[in-house]
Amino acid sequence: MSTSYFTDREYGALPAISETIGERVWGALHALMDMRIGNGAFGYRFTEQCPDGKGPCGCDQQAFGRFLQAEVPWVEWPLRCDELPETPVVLDLLEFCAKAVGEPILGSYHSYYGHHHLTWDRAAGLASFVADVNLLFQRNGIAFKLDDDGRAKRILPxxxxxxxxxxxxxxxxxxxxxxxxxxxxxxxxxxxxxxxxxxxxxxxxxxxxxxxxxxxxxxxxxxxxxxxxxxxxxxxxxxxxxxxxxxxxxxxxxxxxxxxxxxxxxxxxxxxxxxxxxxxxxxxxxxxxxxxxxxxxxxxxxx
Incomplete structure (x- = not known):
């Protein structure tokens, strides 16, 4: 699927000159992370186990939050879309998420608990996360990007x-x-x-x-x-x-x-x-x- 929009194709992309992640982009990033918590993508690192012992079934949100607060101590958990962290902290947060993400692959369905058992495709999940973050940055003229390994880089003039x-x-x-x-x-x-x-x-x-x-x-x-x-x-x-x-x-x-x-x-x-x-x-x-x-x-x- 193409990630370019009409205005990009016709008028060119916004110049990547802003070094501040504002409320609009933060709100979208918050939603992006929330969606991946919900679909179990961060279970690649923070795995929730099926209570019946039948294997992984999602993301352990408690473990995710505790590790996040220890590795990126300037953020509060749970994250709030109406509380904007400083830009370097947001970049640390994105790197933390990049280390944890994988594309969830649905396995057998456990009808009693209403969940699927999961495995993860690390490469696909990381690539998807990086692409989604970089699209938000590019569309808003943010002078940062995540590289293929999920590390934040500055886009130089x-x-x-x-x-x-x-x-x-x-x-x-x-x-x-x-x-x-x-x-x-x-x-x-x-x-x-x-x-x-x-x-x-x-x-x-x-x-x-x-x-x-x-x-x-x-x-x-x-x-x-x-x-x-x-x-x-x-x-x-x-x-x-x-x-x-x-x-x-x-x-x-x-x-x-x-x-x-x-x-x-x-x-x-x-x-x-x-x-x-x-x-x-x-x-x-x-x-x-x-x-x-x-x-x-x-x-x-x-x-």
Whole structure:
């Protein structure tokens, strides 16, 4: 069955730019989970047994609720459609459900208790749950999705996705590779705090790169690195020097590398995106110019 609607086909899907799950989407997600509790889909992990000992017959709602409150302690059980959790908590809840879901397969009918005995198709149940959640997100412009394993991922803005798609971290310096790989993977997280952490590691990588070239001190080493990116005395070389100074100043004045009370907190996702892409692009130029990475290819080109 097609999951696209007329407006998607004729006018295009809503851009995935909202990082807040609002009441309308929460209400639908609540119904989605409630339906799967009712049909026994979550019995794949939380199995209710037939009182006559004839096998599984549904979802043990008490066990589901107790484990949910322990694994996602910021939610109240039973869930209420009129009480909207914070977006990161909703994403945790969806991951919890994804780990528990399977497609219920009806077996023999137990007439005395009025239920069927069940088995579960894990792959089909997970795929169906992921598809239903992602359709709700897509139709409402939510910048998150569940991957095939049921883990919540952020849908990156296109410029960020293009920047992070490069395979470029084989610098010959183990710690620098680690910082760059950590920053890129961490920045994919739905959580703003994780992306702040990724931005800090990217600035740490910048500071480390300044010391890779030969030189009598850090200033001389940094100048030597910039000289490999543009010829000394050119306007481009001057522009790169200005950019390096500005990025260093940003890292020291905003709460990126330091946590003094004078540092300003970056509290908007779009601001972090801009800063991360700006620094990432600068580091990519320096890596390529200094011969510390081959000219990268995108994921699509590699295929």
């Amino acid at each position: 296109q410029p960020v996705a293009q920047a992070l798609g490069w395979q470029m971290f084989d610098t010959g310096e183990t710690e620098l590779d680690r910082l760059l790989d950590y920053a890129r993977s961490r920045f994919l997280s739905p959580k703003l705090d994780d992306r702040r952490d990724a931005t800090e590691k990217l600035w740490d990588a910048f500071e480390r790169m300044k010391t890779l070239e030969p030189g009598s001190d850090k200033r001389a080493q940094a100048d030597a690195l910039l000289d490999r990116a543009a010829a000394p005395g050119t306007r481009m070389r001057a522009a790169l020097a200005d950019e390096a100074k500005e990025l260093t100043s940003i890292g020291n004045s905003l709460r990126i590398r330091h946590s003094e009370v004078t540092q300003e907190v970056i509290d908007q996702s779009v601001q972090l995106d801009w800063l991360f892409v700006r620094m990432f692009g600068f580091l990519r130029l320096l890596l390529l110019s200094s011969g510390r990475s081959t000219n990268p290819t995108s994921a699509g080109e590699r295929r």
